[in-house]
Amino acid sequence: xxxxxxxxxxxxxxxxxxxxxxxxxxxxxxxxxxxxxxxxxxxxxxxxxxxxxxxxxxxxxxxxxxxxxxxxxxxxxxxxxxxxxxxxxxxxxxxxxxxxxxxxxxxxxxxxxxxxxxxxxxxxxxxxxxxxxxxxxxxxxxxxxxxxxxxxxxxxxxxxxxxxxxxxxxxxxxxxxxxxxxxxxxxxxxxxxxxxxxxxxxxxxxxxxxxxxxxxxxxxxxxxxxxxxxxxxxxxxxxxxxxxxxxxxxxxxxxxxxxxxxxxxxxxxxxxxxxxxxxxxxxxxxxxxxxxxxxxxxxxxxxxxxxxxxxxxxxxxxxxxxxxxxxxxxxxxxxxxxxxxxxxxxxxx
Ligand SMILES: [Zn+2]
Numbered sequence: 001x002x003x004x005x006x007x008x009x010x011x012x013x014x015x016x017x018x019x020x021x022x023x024x025x026x027x028x029x030x031x032x033x034x035x036x037x038x039x040x041x042x043x044x045x046x047x048x049x050x051x052x053x054x055x056x057x058x059x060x061x062x063x064x065x066x067x068x069x070x071x072x073x074x075x076x077x078x079x080x081x082x083x084x085x086x087x088x089x090x091x092x093x094x095x096x097x098x099x100x101x102x103x104x105x106x107x108x109x110x111x112x113x114x115x116x117x118x119x120x121x122x123x124x125x126x127x128x129x130x131x132x133x134x135x136x137x138x139x140x141x142x143x144x145x146x147x148x149x150x151x152x153x154x155x156x157x158x159x160x161x162x163x164x165x166x167x168x169x170x171x172x173x174x175x176x177x178x179x180x181x182x183x184x185x186x187x188x189x190x191x192x193x194x195x196x197x198x199x200x201x202x203x204x205x206x207x208x209x210x211x212x213x214x215x216x217x218x219x220x221x222x223x224x225x226x227x228x229x230x231x232x233x234x235x236x237x238x239x240x241x242x243x244x245x246x247x248x249x250x251x252x253x254x255x256x257x258x259x260x261x262x263x264x265x266x267x268x269x270x271x272x273x274x275x276x277x278x279x280x281x282x283x284x285x286x287x288x289x290x291x292x293x294x295x296x297x298x299x300x301x302x303x304x305x306x307x308x309x310x311x312x313x314x315x316x317x318x319x320x321x322x323x324x325x326x327x328x329x330x331x332x333x334x335x336x337x338x339x340x341x342x343x344x345x346x347x348x349x
């Protein structure tokens with residue numbers, strides 16, 4: 001089969017790799033219907049995280065189940081399934097505590113599972129899914145092509161934006177700032193609106209992303225950063241800062257922006273993968289009773305909650321995809337996102 005392999009920074013190739021095979025009894029083979037490139041895939045692409053040797057890449061996909069092992073009971077051949085960006089059993093104590101990203105039996109796409117089998121990465125034609133009953137969520141209704149982008153966002157970005165809002169404790173009637181206008185930030189706007197926020201301030205400098213943020217529910221746009229950005233937020237929030245701030249970037253600057261935009265007693269929800277060394281200024285947080293909560297989003301646990309709203313069209317996170325390419329053009333997908341020619345690229349095998 002064909003799958004995407006990263007060889008080095010800016011060297012993405014679609015190559016023939018071994019077909020996946022069932023091996024543990026608890027696994028499934030999924031034919032990928034759509035996959036996508038994540039903002040975090042750009043860190044190895046840019047060489048920020050080094051690529052020591054060529055390896056498979058991609059962790060967001062949806063598809064159709066082609067085969068299941070003898071021990072699989074919740075997933076059936078023919079199911080359309082959503083895969084979260086990691087493998088989990090959905091039953092261990094960490095999963096039950098809502099932190100399935102710390103699953104005691106879990107793992108990551110594009111690497112060996114704990115029983116020695118290989119969990120294929122998502123940017124390919126097929127994936128062997130370990131712990132299929134825990135990892136996959138079936139969509140048990142007819143799935144049309146138009147529904148695919150929205151369902152694919154439940155693999156990562158929509159659940160991650162939701163995690164920012166949940167971690168910050170967004171409640172009806174509150175004011176929310178979203179720092180970051182990538183796909184996760186845009187989905188965080190959707191999540192804030194869905195949870196009832198009435199003032200939603202999107203911090204964005206790009207006109208196309210500003211328009212999408214408004215379509216998703218942003219009531220205000222702030223293009224300024226730093227001191228001017230903080231001032232603009234305060235002017236929109238009675239002079240004190242926002243009740244909740246959703247940090248969706250992961251840099252020192254974005255975390256600083258988030259903390260300083262939060263009102264005394266407010267909360268930052270952070271989901272940006274930390275890069276560039278954000279550190280928490282404990283004394284200023286102490287002085288203003290500002291909390292910081294969040295981390296890698298346990299999206300597996302959010303899929304069932306968000307799925308009905310995606311299926312009904314109540315939320316339209318699939319609109320974050322502004323470019324679709326065949327799998328064979330994965331290298332161009334990375335380049336388009338790296339150069340910010342696209343917000344998020346969908347790959348169709
Ligand atoms: Zn678990």
